[in-house]
Amino acid sequence: xxxxxxxxxxxxxxxWASAQTPPSAAEIARYEGLxxxxxxxxxxxxxxxxxxxxxxxxxxxxxxTAAHVAAFASHDAALRALAEAGADxxxxxxxxxxxxxxxxxxxxxxxxxxxxxxxNRADLITSVYDGTALIAAAHLGHAEVVRRLxxxxxxxxxxxxxxxxxxxxxVVLGDGGPAHQACARALVAAGADVxxxxxxxxxxxxxxxxxxxxxxxxxxxDGTGR
Numbered sequence: 001x002x003x004x005x006x007x008x009x010x011x012x013x014x015x016w017a018s019a020q021t022p023p024s025a026a027e028i029a030r031y032e033g034l035x036x037x038x039x040x041x042x043x044x045x046x047x048x049x050x051x052x053x054x055x056x057x058x059x060x061x062x063x064x065t066a067a068h069v070a071a072f073a074s075h076d077a078a079l080r081a082l083a084e085a086g087a088d089x090x091x092x093x094x095x096x097x098x099x100x101x102x103x104x105x106x107x108x109x110x111x112x113x114x115x116x117x118x119x120n121r122a123d124l125i126t127s128v129y130d131g132t133a134l135i136a137a138a139h140l141g142h143a144e145v146v147r148r149l150x151x152x153x154x155x156x157x158x159x160x161x162x163x164x165x166x167x168x169x170x171v172v173l174g175d176g177g178p179a180h181q182a183c184a185r186a187l188v189a190a191g192a193d194v195x196x197x198x199x200x201x202x203x204x205x206x207x208x209x210x211x212x213x214x215x216x217x218x219x220x221x222d223g224t225g226r
Contacts, residue, residue, distance in 0.1 A: 141179030
């Protein structure tokens with residue numbers, strides 16, 4: 001199991017970002033109507049199309065709604081206009097990403113918080129890894145996103161189909177540096193279960209110690225009282 005884990009780590013390190021598929025240049029060139037307006041952040045055009053009865057949840061060839069397109073383009077005002085018009089804020093595109101997870105992976109805490117304010121749930125199961133936005137953010141070391149997701153009620157101890165929690169990903173797929181330390185600190189302080197092991201029975205503390213991540217190991221020990 002250990003040999004297999006290390007053989008797939010390079011793929012998993014970029015997993016959340018590479019699994020997401022923002023609209024390509026060719027797709028953007030073909031956009032029209034609401035998808036085009038969302039990509040451009042054209043709030044006035046969104047309003048006009050809504051008044052004409054346009055389908056707010058129409059999808060492109062990759063299953064993206066206009067809300068997904070607005071999120072990939074980081075257009076906060078367009079996302080708000082779509083949500084207030086009644087767009088489904090919990091829709092998943094073909095790779096099973098929602099707006100919150102798109103924003104989390106992009107390290108865009110303001111957009112992510114806005115999506116939650118507009119009704120996007122923080123506890124959705126997302127991605128091909130059956131994970132959550134919190135797991136994605138912890139993996140990537142996006143500490144402010146992690147803190148905001150925790151405050152929004154994201155599940156601390158969800159285990160994805162790799163057998164990893166958010167804390168585990170912060171250790172196994174992190175670099176042990178300040179950003180991943182901050183993620184681990186936020187998770188432990190919020191009450192994440194530090195004893196949940198991976199599929200091989202190895203705990204986050206054991207992984208941190210094996211990798212020489214002394215600061216993260218201390219954070220985890222403080223959480224267990226060891």
